[in-house]
Amino acid sequence: MDKFVIEDLTVQYSDGAESLRQISMAIPANSITVLFGPAGGGKSTLLRTLNRLNDLADVVRISGKVRLFAADGSSVEVLDRRTDVIALRRRVAMVFARPIVLPLSIYQNLSYALEMAGERRKPVLDQAVERSLRKAALWEEVKDRLQDPAAALSGGQQQRLCLARSLALEPEVILLDEPTSGLDPISTNKVEESLQELKQNYTIILVPHSIQQAARTADQAAFFLQGDLIEYRPGKEIFLNPQDRRTKDYIEGRFG
Template identity: 50%
Template sequence: MTILYTKNLNLYYGSNQALKNVNTSFQKNTVNALIGPSGCGKSTFLRTLNRMNDLINSVRIDGEVIYENKNIYSEKWDVIELRKKVGMVFQKPNPFPMTIYDNVSYGPKIHGIKEKKKLDEIVEKSLKGAALWEEVKDRLKKNGMGLSGGQQQRLCIARTLAVEPEVILMDEPTSALDPISTLKVEELIQNLKQKYTVIIVTHNMQQAGRVSDNTMFFLNGEIIESDKTEDIFYRPKDKRTEDYITGRFG
C-alpha cells in the first residue's frame, strides 16, 4: 500500500534547479534507500517530504508530494502536524541539552500531553522502540548530551517515535558513528519497518544493501532508477546505476 508519493516534483535554489521532475512512491512498512554521489539531490529530496526546505529563503518548489491523499504543500496541511507524522532524524545526533526523559517527552508535551503517567509510558515505549531502554532506564534524569554518539542517535530516534509518526526520514544517520554503533542503528532500522515506513539517505552502498527493501539512485537531481534493492545492486537496468554501484564514479 502506497503511503507517500511525488508528482512532477521540482525544486530550485534561486535559479539553480536541484530536483528535476521527480516521480516516485513509497510503500507502507518498507525501508527505502536514497543513493547517489554528493550533491545529487538526495538530502534535498528527503527534506521536501516534510517541508524542511521551507526554512531556506531561496527555495522554490513546484509539483506535489501526496500524503494522506493531500498535497503537503497545500494550505490544508499544518506543517507542525505534518512533521509529527513524517519525522526526521538528522546526520549528526542532536539531542536537546536536557535530560534523557525530557528529550523523549518533549514532543508529546508540545502536542498537549501533560499527565505524568502517560508521559512515563510514552518515554519507556519510545526508548524500547529505539533499542535504548535497557541502557538508560536507570539514568533517565541524566543529561542526554552525556550519552555516547550511537546512544545519542538512538535517543533522537526515540524522540521521533514519541510523537507516533507514520514515516521516518533519516539523513545519513550513521555517518558520524563508529562501526558498532552503526550496526545497532542498522538493526534498529530493520525493526522499525514493522511499524513505520523508513526513508534513508546513505552514501554507504553496503548499508543500503543491508537495510533497505527498495533503492532509488539519484544523479543530478533526477531519479535514474528505482527498484527493489536486490535488482538495483545485481540487475541494474541503467548503465549509470551500474557504474555508480561498482565504484566507477561518485
C-alpha cells in the first residue's frame, strides 16, 4: 500500500533556485524509503514538504500534488492550504539531525505533547512513555531515572529520546533527516536497529548521513541530484546495479 503519492512536485525558493523539479514517486507504507544524494539535491526539501515544515521556509512557489493515505484508503492533499497542519504533523512526525531535547525530565519530554493534546490521565501517560521508549530501544537504559533531566543523557540516547518523543503521539509516518549524523557507531547501530523494528508498524522516510547507511537501511532508495529524482528502485537493486550513470558515479564515490 502506498503511504504517500507525490505527483509533479516542484519547489522553488525565493532566491530563484528550484530545489525540486517535477518529482513523482510513490512511497510504500511499512517500509524504509531512503532519499540520498549529494548536498543541495532536494532531499531535505522533500522531507520538509511531506509534513509542511516548508511553510516556515522561504519558499516562493510550490506546485504539484502530495497525497497522504490512511489505512482505510482515504487521503488528504498535503499541500492544500485548507489541510489542518497540526493534524498532519501528528500523523507525519519528524526527527532532526541534532537531538533537540526539551529542558525537562526524560518523562516530561515524552508526556509533554500528549498533555498539550489534552491527555491528563497518569496511567495513560505512563503507558505511552514506556511504550514509546521501548520502541525507540531506550527503555532499558532509562527506566530507573525517568525523572532525571533529559539533557543529562548521552548524544545517542538523546536522539533515541527524540525518536521516542515522535512515537509518543502515535504517528503513521516518521521522517528522519540525518538522524545519526552526530552519533558514534554504537548509537548509530541502535537507531538503525530500532528503525528496522519500527518499519513493521510505521512508514519510515530517511535521509541518511552516508551512502553506507543508505545501502544498509533502504527497502527502496531514491537518488536526488540538483533537484531531480534520478533513480528510484529497491535498495538491493540500486546499490548493486544502478541503472543511471549518475547514480553509479555517486555510489562509487566519483563525485559528491
